[in-house]
Amino acid sequence: MTTARGQSVRVLSPTACLGLMPLNEESFLRGMEMRPDVVGVDAGSLDPGPHYLGAGTPHVARFQATRELEILLRATLKAEIPLVIGTAGGSGGLRHIDWNLECIAEAARRLGRKVRVAVIPTTLDPEWIKGRLTTVTAPGCQHDSLLTLEDVDACTEVVAQVGVEVIMKGFATGADVILVGRACDNAVFASLPILLGFPKGHALYMGKILECGGLCLDPSAGYETVVAELDHTGFTLYPANPDFSCTLASVAAHALYERTDAARQSEPGGTLDTSGVTFQPREDGTIRIEGSRFEEGDPYLIKLEGAQKVGYRSIFMSGARDEVMIANMREIRRNALERIDEDMKGFGLIAGEDFHASIRLYGLDGVLGDLEPVTTLPHEIGVVLEVVALSQETARNIAYYGKNFITWVNFPGRITTAGNVAYAHSPSIIDVGEVYRLRVHHLLPFENMDVFVPYEVEVG
Amino acid sequence: MKLHEMASVLRSKNAGPAVVTFDVVFKTPEYFGQAERSPSFALENVCEALRIGVEDVLFVGFVKQALAYKISVMRPYVSGSREDRDVYGCAQHPGLTDLEVV
Numbered sequence: 364m365t366t367a368r369g370q371s372v373r374v375l376s377p378t379a380c381l382g383l384m385p386l387n388e389e390s391f392l393r394g395m396e397m398r399p400d401v402v403g404v405d406a407g408s409l410d411p412g413p414h415y416l417g418a419g420t421p422h423v424a425r426f427q428a429t430r431e432l433e434i435l436l437r438a439t440l441k442a443e444i445p446l447v448i449g450t451a452g453g454s455g456g457l458r459h460i461d462w463n464l465e466c467i468a469e470a471a472r473r474l475g476r477k478v479r480v481a482v483i484p485t486t487l488d489p490e491w492i493k494g495r496l497t498t499v500t501a502p503g504c505q506h507d508s509l510l511t512l513e514d515v516d517a518c519t520e521v522v523a524q525v526g527v528e529v530i531m532k533g534f535a536t537g538a539d540v541i542l543v544g545r546a547c548d549n550a551v552f553a554s555l556p557i558l559l560g561f562p563k564g565h566a567l568y569m570g571k572i573l574e575c576g577g578l579c580l581d582p583s584a585g586y587e588t589v590v591a592e593l594d595h596t597g598f599t600l601y602p603a604n605p606d607f608s609c610t611l612a613s614v615a616a617h618a619l620y621e622r623t624d625a626a627r628q629s630e631p632g633g634t635l636d637t638s639g640v641t642f643q644p645r646e647d648g649t650i651r652i653e654g655s656r657f658e659e660g661d662p663y664l665i666k667l668e669g670a671q672k673v674g675y676r677s678i679f680m681s682g683a684r685d686e687v688m689i690a691n692m693r694e695i696r697r698n699a700l701e702r703i704d705e706d707m708k709g710f711g712l713i714a715g716e717d718f719h720a721s722i723r724l725y726g727l728d729g730v731l732g733d734l735e736p737v738t739t740l741p742h743e744i745g746v747v748l749e750v751v752a753l754s755q756e757t758a759r760n761i762a763y764y765g766k767n768f769i770t771w772v773n774f775p776g777r778i779t780t781a782g783n784v785a786y787a788h789s790p791s792i793i794d795v796g797e798v799y800r801l802r803v804h805h806l807l808p809f810e811n812m813d814v815f816v817p818y819e820v821e822v823g
Numbered sequence: 824m825k826l827h828e829m830a831s832v833l834r835s836k837n838a839g840p841a842v843v844t845f846d847v848v849f850k851t852p853e854y855f856g857q858a859e860r861s862p863s864f865a866l867e868n869v870c871e872a873l874r875i876g877v878e879d880v881l882f883v884g885f886v887k888q889a890l891a892y893k894i895s896v897m898r899p900y901v902s903g904s905r906e907d908r909d910v911y912g913c914a915q916h917p918g919l920t921d922l923e924v925v
Binding site: 409410411412413414504505506611612615616618619620621622623624625626640641642673674676719721723729730731732733734736737751798799800801804 | 831884902
């Protein structure tokens with residue numbers, strides 16, 4: 364397999380995340396005029412939190428994801444190049460793959476086409492993981508605890524965040540679309556180039572820059588298209604829209620984005636070393652990047668992710684506009700939480716076990732909490748009472764009970780005897796639904812990639 | 824001079840669910856050089872501005888080819904967990920915004 368131009372390969376990234384922003388169709392079509400060899404798009408992340416992985420739900424609007432798939436497929440089918448979608452449906456679980464397939468099918472019907480999809484699930488059978496754990500240990504990722512059998516059993520689903528070696532399996536099928544479960548963002552873009560024999564260090568770093576679409580541009584715009592041309596010594600980035608450019612600041616800043624270490628990044632099977640990278644911005648708004656290296660690691664580690672359901676959340680949203688109340692707000696919060704915890708004992712509910720109640724004071728310290736350095740009082744405070752309990756009904760009832768210690772509470776100098784705060788909604792209590800925690804976030808050693816098996820479907 | 828006056832980028836963001844990373848890109852090589860030499864960027868001083876412990880710092884350093892400064896720290900709570908207040912970690916930067924660079 365070679366590209367049309369032999370010594371280089373072109374990769375197009377149309378947006379930061381499928382269905383999120385929304386993408387600029389005109390820029391994408393301009394990018395397609397550069398005749399890319401593959402279009403890659405990242406469809407998800409763990410960034411929206413563990414709820415989506417645990418609950419099996421998407422984090423973008425279905426109608427927008429479908430519209431963008433229609434735009435992408437119309438062009439890639441015409442150009443006869445593959446479309447690679449990583450982290451299907453937002454979290455890459457089995458339910459997310461099904462959702463993403465439905466979006467592809469709907470887009471295909473609108474185009475009046477049949478579309479062949481190579482699906483690569485990356486969900487691992489809990490029994491398979493537990494079998495592995497009899498011979499290997501899986502260290503924590505960003506924490507110190509080893510993966511246990513209990514961790515595996517506690518999660519709704521455990522996905523593996525796979526790298527290029529797994530995504531490559533999809534190209535052999537010749538499918539129109541390669542839909543991958545949970546995938547490393549950069550591997551979505553680097554897989555075809557590496558399959559074609561281009562250096563892994565350059566390809567993965569190119570993928571890192573492309574993974575968020577036009578977020579690497581000046582001005583930063585995730586919904587804009589960027590095309591990379593990769594050869595054996597490095598790669599060049601081209602903004603598709605002439606109103607945008609690749610500058611040293613925009614690209615170098617993006618290279619730091621979401622990375623702990625400025626120069627070294629752990630990847631499936633090794634480490635990407637960018638300490639020797641050079642950026643050569645050009646006057647035409649393009650930039651040349653060289654000098655990244657990949658170090659093979661032993662063993663080959665893949666990150667696993669799994670979410671455990673820990674309860675249900677209900678919230679009460681209100682606004683305080685009274686100066687005297689605002690002056691007393693921190694004490695009102697403390698007293699309200701003490702009172703809720705105390706009174707619930709009378710209903711057989713123990714704080715910290717059966718439920719957790721908290722109050723966020725937006726305008727005071729809602730964002731930074733104890734880390735907030737500013738102490739001046741605002742003219743308005745958003746008061747959000749939040750209850751997490753073992754059932755939705757219990758969470759809702761505690762919130763209904765607890766809101767009264769905000770609404771009707773007495774404080775020194777109070778003259779607002781008809782009620783202290785503005786209720787934002789009726790009903791005043793909002794059931795938010797299931798709450799999850801990230802229980803599995805570990806690195807599992809793999810001997811080979813045999814557990815990841817693609818299958819083909821035709822939709823439309 | 825306040826740090827935000829010297830920066831074209833000053834932001835925070837998750838780097839994985841348990842880490843938040845702060846990126847500062849300076850407007851000019853001169854500002855970068857000034858910052859690199861400034862005692863304001865002593866680790867203790869930066870940690871005090873962010874109200875975090877030095878022991879929670881995973882990475883810190885200036886990145887010359889990017890004219891940047893980066894510091895990555897453990898999050899107090901994992902992203903999206905029950906106690907978390909900033910799921911994407913995008914709003915943790917105010918401590919750096921007004922850092923006085925002497």
